[in-house]
Amino acid sequence: EVQLVQSGAEVKKPGTTVKLSCSFSGYTFTDHYIHWLQQAPGKVPEWMGLVHPEDGETIYAEKFQGRVAMTADTSTDTAYMELRSLRSEDTALYYCATEKSGGFHHWGQGTLVTVSS
Amino acid sequence: DIVLTQSPLSLPVTPGEPASISCRSTQSLLFSNGYNYLNWYLQKPGQSPQLLIYLGSIRASGVPDRFSGSGSGTDFTLKISRVEAEDVGLYYCMQSVQTWAITFGQGTRLEIK
Secondary structure (H helix, E strand, C coil): CCEEEECCCEEECCCCCEEEEEEEECCCHHHCEEEEEEECCCCCCEEEEEECCCCCCEEECHHHCCCEEEEEECCCCEEEEEECCCCHHHCEEEEEEEEECCEEEEECCCEEEEECC | CCCEEEECCEEEECCCCCEEEEEEECCCCECCCCCECEEEEEECCCCCCEEEEECCCEECCCCCCCEEEEEECCEEEEEECCCCHHHCEEEEEEECCCCCCCEECCCEEEEEC
């Protein structure tokens, strides 16, 4: 069974950095792209970017360019997403998901990040 | 970026009755390989989204056959042949033909009458 387990909730101050993790099991980690999405309260999910574990290739959404970094550690089958210069609008649930044939077949449970002074 | 417009935004349905959601795109989602890169997701209250349909019409693993997807190019439809109480939630379409700029529709809330 494919499982994506994300790290726990975070509370951060504006201007700081958060780094979230997503641990994979039940499939070959390097086989699929891993995507990260942001879902603000009551809003539609927003795509942030992707990382390919096999070669570290990344593509970031224009909105998050310069503030985000996505990595993948093949020794621990874990993906990471770092978001810098946090602001109140970054308060949201963050999801990791695996992609196959253009669809996100498996999702993590989400990590709540609260940005507040 | 590609904009996806869903309708209706709210969908009250009697259990056992059919339901249909439309998703229209500002650009064609048909890729050169002949597949439409349009997905449908259901987000139940308090849960992560779950994939229902990918490549326009292929049911994801474990999805009941009362769900079906159709369409091509810029017009797509999700149909539920007989709505059940467990189908309540937010339905989103999502395009991934532009891998560098994946976008979602604004969502359709299905509720039971």
